[in-house]
Amino acid sequence: MGRTRWVLARASRVLPFFFAALVIVVVWEIVVVLTKPEPSILPPPIAVVATFGHLVLNGELGIDTAYSLGRVISAWLLSAVVAVPLGLLMGSSKSIEHIINPFVELLRPISPLAWIPLAILWFGIGESGKVFVVYIGAFFPILLNTVAGAKDIDPALLHAGEVFGCDTRLKLFRRVVVPASMPAIVVGLRVGFGTGWAAIIAAELVAAQNGLGYLIANGMDILRADEVLVGMIAIGILGFLFDTFFRYLQSRFGYGGR
Amino acid sequence: MNSSTSTGKPLRISGLTKTYATRAGEMVPALGPVSVHVEAGEFVVVVGPSGCGKTTLLHVLAGFLKPTEGQILVGDEPIAGPNVDRSVVFQSYALFPWLSVLGNVEFGLRYKPLSKEARREIALRFLRLVGLQDFANRGIDELSGGMKQRVAIARAFAVDPSILLMDEPFGALDALTRRFLQRELLRIWEEQRRTVVFITHSVTEALFLADRILLMSSRPGQIKGEWRVTTPRPRDITSSELVDLERQIYLLLDEELAKTFAQEGQNPHG
Numbered sequence: 001m002g003r004t005r006w007v008l009a010r011a012s013r014v015l016p017f018f019f020a021a022l023v024i025v026v027v028w029e030i031v032v033v034l035t036k037p038e039p040s041i042l043p044p045p046i047a048v049v050a051t052f053g054h055l056v057l058n059g060e061l062g063i064d065t066a067y068s069l070g071r072v073i074s075a076w077l078l079s080a081v082v083a084v085p086l087g088l089l090m091g092s093s094k095s096i097e098h099i100i101n102p103f104v105e106l107l108r109p110i111s112p113l114a115w116i117p118l119a120i121l122w123f124g125i126g127e128s129g130k131v132f133v134v135y136i137g138a139f140f141p142i143l144l145n146t147v148a149g150a151k152d153i154d155p156a157l158l159h160a161g162e163v164f165g166c167d168t169r170l171k172l173f174r175r176v177v178v179p180a181s182m183p184a185i186v187v188g189l190r191v192g193f194g195t196g197w198a199a200i201i202a203a204e205l206v207a208a209q210n211g212l213g214y215l216i217a218n219g220m221d222i223l224r225a226d227e228v229l230v231g232m233i234a235i236g237i238l239g240f241l242f243d244t245f246f247r248y249l250q251s252r253f254g255y256g257g258r
Numbered sequence: 259m260n261s262s263t264s265t266g267k268p269l270r271i272s273g274l275t276k277t278y279a280t281r282a283g284e285m286v287p288a289l290g291p292v293s294v295h296v297e298a299g300e301f302v303v304v305v306g307p308s309g310c311g312k313t314t315l316l317h318v319l320a321g322f323l324k325p326t327e328g329q330i331l332v333g334d335e336p337i338a339g340p341n342v343d344r345s346v347v348f349q350s351y352a353l354f355p356w357l358s359v360l361g362n363v364e365f366g367l368r369y370k371p372l373s374k375e376a377r378r379e380i381a382l383r384f385l386r387l388v389g390l391q392d393f394a395n396r397g398i399d400e401l402s403g404g405m406k407q408r409v410a411i412a413r414a415f416a417v418d419p420s421i422l423l424m425d426e427p428f429g430a431l432d433a434l435t436r437r438f439l440q441r442e443l444l445r446i447w448e449e450q451r452r453t454v455v456f457i458t459h460s461v462t463e464a465l466f467l468a469d470r471i472l473l474m475s476s477r478p479g480q481i482k483g484e485w486r487v488t489t490p491r492p493r494d495i496t497s498s499e500l501v502d503l504e505r506q507i508y509l510l511l512d513e514e515l516a517k518t519f520a521q522e523g524q525n526p527h528g
Contacts, residue, residue: 154350154352156348156352157352157354159320159340159352160352160353162321162322163345163346164342164365164417165342165365165366165368165369165370167340167341175365179354180354182356
């Protein structure tokens with residue numbers, strides 16, 4: 001009885017996603033049947049599944065995925081290492097916020113994609129250029145969520161910290177400000193990973209010899225729409241999996257705050 | 259059972275005032291002058307209409323706010339900022355949601371010269387005192403409002419304070435939970451005797467708890483009336499003695515309420 005209910009609850013959450021995927025495939029198949037496009041422009045779903053299997057088996061998809069993920073994770077971590085402490089400082093000190101905020105407001109509207117040409121000029125097409133672009137993409141969501149989290153702490157919690165032994169600003173910071181901001185930081189890390197993931201594909205489209213973005217760009221160059229679609233599907237699935245993972249973290253650490 | 263033989267320290271407040279500067283640069287007196295002498299181990303309840311400055315008074319006593327003028331002595335020591343020696347129970351509980359129930363009670367013991375085991379033992383003892391020993395490893399979000407406030411009371415007593423400051427601690431609770439916690443608080447206080455300053459807007463609560471009731475006037479908050487309650491505890495607040503006292507308090511309180519609402523009428527931002 002309880003087991004059945006658990007399975008049903010799980011299924012009711014997962015089923016809509018399968019339904020959405022099914023609708024996409026059906027519409028795609030109908031379009032192919034009705035318009036009979038060149039397979040190099042739009043192959044039927046079954047051909048893409050075949051190519052997907054082929055690229056998985058010969059290891060190409062795995063290698064490209066590893067390259068893209070490696071770039072995103074390293075750049076995203078580097079971004080977090082700077083953005084989280086800076087955000088906590090900005091959120092807990094008005095004067096620091098006043099000094100840093102203009103920089104943020106001026107740089108934030110510039111899309112990370114707009115940095116790609118400069119990244120190529122500065123770093124060439126090596127790894128550092130792509131890491132730089134992802135760094136910028138992940139930075140602002142992490143920073144802004146952390147600032148909001150640190151500013152939004154219930155003043156009574158800070159008072160309680162002071163009463164119960166945090167007699168220096170550093171102690172209060174370590175024992176109250178940081179843990180109280182944690183749920184907002186996890187949100188920032190999740191959103192930052194998403195924007196970083198979008199940015200790496202763009203950077204690889206323009207300047208890379210490997211990675212999922214390269215797989216797509218190369219597929220276009222050699223007129224292999226099936227490879228382009230395999231790349232896109234892989235990007236979608238991985239992005240979705242990471243978002244799900246972060247939502248799980250959020251539910252683990254997402255205590256109410258007050 | 260009781261590790262501490264103290265019954266708290268006396269609190270001497272003399273000529274205390276607090277003035278706020280508005281954004282327009284105007285100086286608005288919020289509090290005082292207030293002069294009160296609270297004896298060691300005395301339970302003093304401050305009653306007043308909302309916005310009369312009683313929370314300001316408590317925040318100054320806790321050290322969150324610096325007084326504009328006047329002096330506060332705990333024993334013979336002037337206060338300098340917040341300190342575990344004057345622990346606080348907040349209306350919003352102010353428990354740390356990332357810590358367990360036990361972690362919250364241990365929080366204030368971290369900077370005392372105690373071994374890990376001793377710290378844990380003290381925290382568990384105070385959880386037992388509020389009847390929540392079985393919830394030691396639970397998360398704060400799993401507790402009801404009344405249970406949260408019991409954890410907060412355990413946290414406040416566990417640090418062995420000289421003075422306990424309580425800022426409308428039962429104001430957010432339903433009437434029955436409130437009634438239960440008032441009894442619990444008295445039971446704990448009788449075992450762990452401390453000097454208590456308790457803020458409320460409920461005259462009934464004051465009559466039930468206090469050794470002495472202070473009535474605060476509307477802004478700037480001053481002590482308008484003072485009554486000793488000698489009825490032994492547990493008290494029946496429907497006894498003629500307390501009903502009579504209640505009438506006296508309301509007589510003065512109603513004057514203050516009229517003034518408060520008149521002020522609000524004159525100044526919509528007040």
